[in-house]
Structures are given as C-alpha cells and as structure tokens.
Amino acid sequence: MDLTYPPEAEEFRVEIRGWLEDNLPDGWFDDGFSMSDTERAAWLEQWTAKLFEGGWICATWPTEYGGKGLSTMQGVVLAEEFARAGAPMRGDFFGDTLVGPTILQWGTEEQKKEFIPGILSGTIAWCQGFSEPDAGSDLASLKTTAELDGDEWVINGQKIWTTQGFAADYGFVLCRTDKEAPKHKGISYLLVPMHQEGVEVRAIKQIDASAEFAEVFFTNARCPKDNVVGGLNNGWSVAMTTLGFERGTSATTGYRRFETELKHIIEAAKRNGKIDDPLIRQRIATSWSKVQIMRINGLRSLATAISGKRDFGVAALGATNKIFWSEYHQEVMKLAMDILGMEGQTLLGEVGIEESIPGYGRREVNTEYPANALQSSFFFSRSETIWGGTSQIQRNIVGERVLGLPKEPKAAG
Numbered sequence: 001m002d003l004t005y006p007p008e009a010e011e012f013r014v015e016i017r018g019w020l021e022d023n024l025p026d027g028w029f030d031d032g033f034s035m036s037d038t039e040r041a042a043w044l045e046q047w048t049a050k051l052f053e054g055g056w057i058c059a060t061w062p063t064e065y066g067g068k069g070l071s072t073m074q075g076v077v078l079a080e081e082f083a084r085a086g087a088p089m090r091g092d093f094f095g096d097t098l099v100g101p102t103i104l105q106w107g108t109e110e111q112k113k114e115f116i117p118g119i120l121s122g123t124i125a126w127c128q129g130f131s132e133p134d135a136g137s138d139l140a141s142l143k144t145t146a147e148l149d150g151d152e153w154v155i156n157g158q159k160i161w162t163t164q165g166f167a168a169d170y171g172f173v174l175c176r177t178d179k180e181a182p183k184h185k186g187i188s189y190l191l192v193p194m195h196q197e198g199v200e201v202r203a204i205k206q207i208d209a210s211a212e213f214a215e216v217f218f219t220n221a222r223c224p225k226d227n228v229v230g231g232l233n234n235g236w237s238v239a240m241t242t243l244g245f246e247r248g249t250s251a252t253t254g255y256r257r258f259e260t261e262l263k264h265i266i267e268a269a270k271r272n273g274k275i276d277d278p279l280i281r282q283r284i285a286t287s288w289s290k291v292q293i294m295r296i297n298g299l300r301s302l303a304t305a306i307s308g309k310r311d312f313g314v315a316a317l318g319a320t321n322k323i324f325w326s327e328y329h330q331e332v333m334k335l336a337m338d339i340l341g342m343e344g345q346t347l348l349g350e351v352g353i354e355e356s357i358p359g360y361g362r363r364e365v366n367t368e369y370p371a372n373a374l375q376s377s378f379f380f381s382r383s384e385t386i387w388g389g390t391s392q393i394q395r396n397i398v399g400e401r402v403l404g405l406p407k408e409p410k411a412a413g
Helices: 007-023 037-055 072-085 094-108 109-119 237-248 253-273 278-305 314-345 373-381 392-399
Strands: 124-127 143-147 152-159 170-177 185-194 199-204 213-224 352-355 360-364
Touching: 007 037, 007 072, 007 352, 072 278, 094 109, 094 124, 094 170, 094 185, 094 237, 152 170, 152 185, 170 213, 170 237, 170 360, 185 213, 237 352, 253 373, 278 314, 314 373, 314 392
Parallel strands: 124 170
Antiparallel strands: 143 152, 143 170, 152 213, 170 185, 199 213, 352 360
16 A cells, blocks of 8 residues: 555645635634634535636536546545545535536436536435345345336335434435346336425434434335436435445545544543543553554555455445444544443533534534534444444455355244
8 A cells, every 4th residue: 555645646735725815714723713603604604606607616527527536546535635624525425425426427418418407516315225224234135116107206215313304405315226136136226306295204312312314205206217327226326326335435534533533532621630540541542552453444545446456446445434433433432431420321412512523524503412523423333333234244245255265144934
C-alpha cells in the first residue's frame, strides 16, 4: 500500500485550500470562532449556493451531467480538505451519494436527464426503500411486489427503517417483479414517487423521542414503467452497487468523526476527574489505537480502489471495515457512559439549545427526552451493527470471499 499521494493530487489540494480560505467566513479558522443559530442558518443557505457555483457538489460526476469530472484521487483530496477545514458539504446523502451515482452507472439517458439535474440542484429529496419487516439482513427475501399495469407499475408492500421517508419526493425501492424467479433474480430497482395517495409514511419514534426513521406502506401505489433502473429483474445487482457506494464513501475521512468524538469523550473525563483512573486511561488509549487503524484501513480502501486490484475483494474489505467501526463505536460509547457515571443516567441536554453531536453534525435537543450529545450518540450506536448489513452477515462475507469457507447452511424448513 503506497500512502504517498501523487504530485497532481497535492496541487489540487492547494487549490481546494485556497478556495475554502477565500469563501469561508472571516475568522473561520480562528480558535473560538462561533456563529449563532440564526447566523448559521442564514450562512448555510449562502454556502450551498457557493458550493453549487464552485462545482463542488457531486464534483466527481461526469461534466456532461453537471459534475467536474474529478478523478477518484481528486475526490478524496476534496473530501479531506473540507473535513480538515470543518466546512460542510451539501448533506443530501441519499441523492448525492447513493441513488445519483447508481443512476449514472445503470440508468438510461432518459433517466439521467430526468433525475440528475434535480439531484444536483437539491430540488428532489430521496429515501431508500430496501429493508422490510421480514427482509433485513436477508434482503433478497423481500416481499414488496410491483406488477405491470399498462404503462405503470402497481406497488404493494411495506418498507421499514426508511430514513427521511417523510421528507422524500422519491424513493429508490426494491420490488419483486417476478414471483417465479429465484429470490435474487426476480427483483427490480424502481424510482417511486412518494407524494401520492397509495403511499403512507409513519414515523418510528426512538427511545430519545427522535423520529428520523419511518415505515412506508405501499397500497396500489404507482410508478412509471420506465422508472426501472438497470433493467427488469436486475435489481439485486443494482442494489449491490448502491450499497457499495454507501460503504465506500469518505474512505480517508470517515475516521475523523470518531477522532472528534473521542476528543469530546476525553474532555468529559478531564472535567470529572475520570482521566486519572488507570483503567479509563487504558480504554481511552485502546480507543485511540482503533481510530488510527480506521485511518489506515481507509487508506487501504483507497489504494484498492485506485489500483483496481481485487485480490482481497472490495466487498470483503468493506465488510471488515463495517464490522470494525460499528463494533468500535458501541465499545467507545460504553466508555463514554462509564466516564459520565451516575450523572449519565440523568438527561443532560439543555432544552431549546442546538448542539453538535461530535463527528455527526448539529441537532436540537429534544424537548420530550433531552439527552445530550454523547447520550444521543450512545443510543444511535446500538443500531450500527445492524443497519447496512449486520455484523453476522459481514462476517459471512469475509469467511466465504476471503477465507474460502463453505457457505453457511440454510435453515431447514
């Protein structure tokens, strides 16, 4: 693994740094710089416009579809410099990172012309319709159906854990379009309008009273016939591409959120004196070591992507990384709660105050359940070994594709 970036990448880094210094607010890089919530909200609107004008939104996309045509290495440098500066990128994860690149790879020219401009401009909001109550880790067991009726698909079924489902204009939804085909073969990837009579979205309230997730019910919902991406009954391959984008993003910057969060945890230990406990100090040191391993794993993923080598396997590399960071995060958040001690058993958030969850972004303290940033992060960490593929499924991928072990026996029945 060569960790040296080529000269042209470092030249591009200087360009990005210069643009950020010219366009971020005066004093941004000074210690103690802050903005009020009102000032920040107004600035973010202007900032998104600046990003769009600069061409930094979806900059790795081809120029003919509105991107800058940046190389993989340039895209990595762009992400690194924005992360270094603490400057936000436009936060449309589902559009920019998942469905947009999927449409570019698998979509027809008509689909690209219809959907890509709206993704770039931020005028179309998206959600992902993959998981179902009985099809989570075993996604290919999904039961939501789409049957052709003239020029439209008629969709019936249920999806669950649909992030931002209540705010989406479209969903990229996996549906069974051939009931007779083997379960991986009879699935199609549809772009489904969410604002219609046959779509019901119900928020799923979490323990901290937040409701980021939703369950979605399709009852004779309709979707244009031409909104199948990647061809009829080829949805499994298309979906694996989407999941690859999900697991492969921010290869060399993903560790930074854990690094930022660990600093926050260390500060909490200093405030209440737990930093003097040798066992706490050892657990902090272990956590720091694991964050550095994530940094190296990110560089390894980058080297694999650029070289085009498949000896280890991109899917297996993504699987090992997912296992490592998700299990680490549960472990370090338990450390955070141990540092807070009995104080952490009470709700520590200040109602009406917007705060930043270290490494994640800003959130407003919920009035019904005012947990603070670390408490909220602790709750969320419990889900991370499940979503995006459970740790058990990821271990199966590593065992079968790297170690060459036989496939797990199917359950009798």
